[in-house]
Amino acid sequence: MATIRIPTPLRKYTQGQEEVQVNGGTIEQVLAALEQSAPGIKERICDESGKVRRFVNIFVGDEDIRFLDNLQSVVKDGDEVSIVPAIAGGR
Amino acid sequence: MTGGGHYLVIGAGGLGCPALLGLLAAGAEAITIVDHDVVETHNLQRQILYTVGDVGMAKVEAAAVRLRARAPHLKITPRRVKVDADSLGPLLAELPPHTIVLECSDGPGLKFLVQDACLARQIPLVVGGAQRWRGQAQAVVRGQACLRCVFEEPPPPDLQEPCSAVGVIGAAVGLLGYLMAHLAVSLRAGAAVAGRVWAIDTRTLTPQELQPRPRAGCPACGGPAD
Numbered sequence A: 001m002a003t004i005r006i007p008t009p010l011r012k013y014t015q016g017q018e019e020v021q022v023n024g025g026t027i028e029q030v031l032a033a034l035e036q037s038a039p040g041i042k043e044r045i046c047d048e049s050g051k052v053r054r055f056v057n058i059f060v061g062d063e064d065i066r067f068l069d070n071l072q073s074v075v076k077d078g079d080e081v082s083i084v085p086a087i088a089g090g091r
Numbered sequence B: 001m002t003g004g005g006h007y008l009v010i011g012a013g014g015l016g017c018p019a020l021l022g023l024l025a026a027g028a029e030a031i032t033i034v035d036h037d038v039v040e041t042h043n044l045q046r047q048i049l050y051t052v053g054d055v056g057m058a059k060v061e062a063a064a065v066r067l068r069a070r071a072p073h074l075k076i077t078p079r080r081v082k083v084d085a086d087s088l089g090p091l092l093a094e095l096p097p098h099t100i101v102l103e104c105s106d107g108p109g110l111k112f113l114v115q116d117a118c119l120a121r122q123i124p125l126v127v128g129g130a131q132r133w134r135g136q137a138q139a140v141v142r143g144q145a146c147l148r149c150v151f152e153e154p155p156p157p158d159l160q161e162p163c164s165a166v167g168v169i170g171a172a173v174g175l176l177g178y179l180m181a182h183l184a185v186s187l188r189a190g191a192a193v194a195g196r197v198w199a200i201d202t203r204t205l206t207p208q209e210l211q212p213r214p215r216a217g218c219p220a221c222g223g224p225a226d
Helices: A008-014 A027-037 B016-025 B059-070 B085-093 B108-120 B170-188
Strands: A002-005 A019-022 A056-060 A080-085 B006-010 B030-034 B075-079 B100-103 B125-131 B134-140 B197-201 B206-210
Touching: A002 A027, A008 A080, A019 A027, A080 B206, B006 B016, B016 B030, B016 B059, B016 B100, B016 B170, B030 B059, B059 B075, B085 B108, B100 B108, B100 B170, B108 B125, B108 B134, B125 B170, B134 B170, B170 B197
Parallel strands: A002 A080, B006 B030, B006 B100, B030 B075, B100 B125
Antiparallel strands: A002 A019, A056 A080, B125 B134, B134 B197, B197 B206
């Protein structure tokens, strides 16, 4: 299983959990599994076409998936997947 | 490592207040503070430069008073300006050489706008943001991953979540503001801090460091240095 780090704005979908463990061999599969356990979360991460939204980034370990294989990036057991949204607050 | 030199701090709110104190503590010689807002009571929870007596006062003026009281030698230039596409260019054009910018506003689009403008002028900057329990910051210089290398664009207005709507914990902006000041001082000292994304979740006390790569063809920074 891989561990997905859930950013604060999306924890309302995971009952407040910061980390969720899912099965999946690619980012696409991992996100699908995450959506099953946290319905509604995928729409915040991906657009209508299924692509990762441009203000969100996903890392497998330290690697930006845009430098790997995007949604087909391989995820192995024990990998840490980070969903990182652009945060704009500051006031 | 001392902070010497001039800094431009855009936003004198939750991030800007601790960032200003961090720059002062690090030995900054001159700071220009830019914000158009006034102090309000609900700011006081996290905008640590202000007091009840400052309510109604322009933030840049109140911040200048507080900083001068701590460091009379520090040259402070308060600028009560709403930073946008029209005002940003002239603001950056009048900066002294070797200025480092700290983007501490809460406008998603503004963060990208400021970054892009600074990169075009080869002005080093630190961009930070904090909401709810989490904050993240990134020092940006040409040749290293920039904000658009990591997040191609800001969220659209209907998906933006301002702090006024979702809240922000004081510890998150406090930590991030001081971190932004430290990153700015580190940039001036030539430390290799640019490009990485530093984040912390203050609810779980979980820090995170990401090392994104410059994205080929990035419209802001041009991608990897040759």
